[in-house]
Amino acid sequence: MSVPVLTAPHAHAHASVRGVMLTVWLALLPASTYGLWLFGWPALNLLLVTCAFALLGEALSLRIAGRPLRPYLTDGSALLTAWLLAMSLPPWAPWWIGAVGGLFAVVVGKHVFGGLGQNLFNPAMLARVALLISFPLEMTQWANPAPLGSAQAPGFMDGLLITFGGHPAIDSVTGASILGHIKTELSRGHEVAAALAGNFDRLDAAVGGMRGSLAETSAGLLLLGGLFLIARRVIGWQIPLGLLGSVALFSGIAHLVDPGRFADPLVHLLSGGLMLGAFFIATDPVGSPASRLGQFLFGAGCGALVFAIRTWGGYPEGVAFAVLLMNAATPLIDHYVRPRIYGRRRDGAPLEVKRKGASQ
């Protein structure tokens, strides 16, 4: 008899790319479900449109590249990208924001670079930034929370109207995000504390009752999902800790120096896309360093940039920009920061021959 000759190892841990994507998606599910409940039908419409167009872009790109459709369409990578993008969009944004974003993320963000695993930048964040720069109005209209079943929640038909029909009354039910509000108030000469008064409740921010992106509102649920990913060893603790740690550190120092101008660390940690970014965006392995030390540096760099952009930049939120900038720095980090190899020093030279008289 004859069997195909294949190289060792002959056993496998039975892990798969789809399994990895599925685990990340599961970790996102609590925050996503909460966001969908909080913002109702229009949010669900936007999510579905984004996913559909991302899949369309994936299929087209694979076709053009002459790659097999099935294994890549079903590996969950395009869906996860679209999901993450939708999570970071204003929940009542019109359908074409999701459509353009989904297509852009997959086609320009991923396939132009050579497909899965080849992209330099995080596709979801690339699309989000492209949308923000191109359509600043639509991308900064934050719907008031209107949980499904509540009086102010739009019905199914209203939802369709909001997403697909350009709801005329949308202005009356939207407002600025807390970070945007702080920025505006500061520019008007008010202090941070005054801006926060009556607009920001820490518990509310942790649970997620604030205006914000679709699934960025609940810092607590995102943290939970992130810890699940760390426990399942899908991501390391280095990037989240580096990112959250440096945001807390820099904002803490600034707040101590001038509490009137700089919001305290908790405001930073609980608002905007920070939790989503720290656990789900910056940790995307494709655009982050390979070594653990490199990952920590990457996270810390993201955090420093987030603080800098939020504080001095033109935009109230900086997670997407920060991640993209650090994505660009990843090849550099990878070049200089490598793990120490057994039997070698960190610089790659062999260890000195040390002789012990006897082992312990």
Next chain:
Amino acid sequence: MRLFRFKGGVHPDEHKGPTSDLAVRPLPLPVRLHVPMQQHIGVPAKPSVKIGQRVLKGQVIGEPDVGLSVAVHAPTSGTVLAVDDVTAPHPSGLSTLAVVIEPDGEERWCDVVVPIDPFQIEPEVIAGKVGAAGIVGMGGAAFPSAVKLNLGLSKPIHTLVINGAECEPYLTADDRLMRERADGVIDGIRIMQHALGAGTAHVAIEDNKPAAQKAMRAAAEPYPAIRIVGVPTRYPMGSEKQMIQTVTGLEVPAGQLSAAVGVLVHNVATAYAVHQAIRFGRPLVSRIVTVSGGAIAAPANLEVPFGTRVQDLIDHCGGYREEPARLVLGGPMMGVALAHTDIPVVKGSNGVLALTADEIANARPPHACIRCGQCSNVCPLGLLPLEMAARIRAGKSEAAADFGLADCIGCGSCAYVCPAHIPLTQYFNFAKGELAAKREAKRKGEYTRQLAQARRERLEREQREKKEKMAARKRAAAQKKAAETQQEAGQ
């Protein structure tokens, strides 16, 4: 005793249950033995028997050649039928020279050397006897053991580490050896300790083998210099560098042998072979082989004479329960996939596995690398397999070497966990081969250049010498002529 942790590692399903409680049974002599002349790392032995010649068990049938080489002995008594090529137990499936013996069934040993007290003789003599007995590392690497024992003469060895980890799934050959022949193993360890002048011997046994630990502890009881150390069950615990690190905390510098830090590692089966060779004068002619895997009807641990075909082992185990998806010689993590079963068992073969489709890595086409980093998390050397593979894929083996390719021990942990099913080990083996070929080509080119240079210099020298000779002759002729003219003028 304090243990140290090596980086990374994996926990593959053990699958040791089917054979760990099966006592070693001798395999009945097969109809023919195809004994390869190369069962070790290095230069093949030279056949020293003629076709038709009668041989006795333990008689030398292959003399060690010059260089790194060891003798090969007749695994049983019988007649030499042929000296011919057989398929080698190697991934290439190339052929190798073998002596074919038809057993006479009498199992008659040749005259053995009178036993002597090994502790009264010089270390060199012990190493010499171990070499003459054809003993090689039996954990799979098959490096001639005498060479390693001789290292004790040139470098002080303070610790002898004995590898009883048996970290490969399915295999229980070493487990059974330690449980059934602990006294022999301990005696072999004492002899090697004496040969090396090693003060301490640590026998590292993974914690999933409590019975072996107990048996070895009992046998080592009278010898305080030998310690039985329970080590965590983690692949690749049995790899030399990882085992040294676990037991002693020492790290072997890159490019050095473990002797550089005063430590040597030998396998438990090697220790037992040393015991047999020194105490009874019996050369290495058989070993314990685990026959297992989901496709084997009746898994077993068998004492197998070298040169027995894999098919004979499978037949003895009742054949297949179902059609195997893959046949492996060795363990599933580092073993060699066999193209067919007409392949002889050799000194380094610790297992024959017939694996079902469920048991093997499903041979689906590799997906794109998502840089998840699992490979570098599990790499016991701290390498970045994903970065090396990306470069090798792009045809840049040199760039991969810059990431430490040469330090890769080929344990396969990276490929085992890769969610994209990328055959990383194959990439690395390919690139290592390519780099070796390039080095060789460079060396040859350099040699050719030297030869050309030497030829040019020789030609130039000859030309010069010719010219000088010619000039000298001309001068001589001119002088002669002048002299003649003078003479003529004088007359």
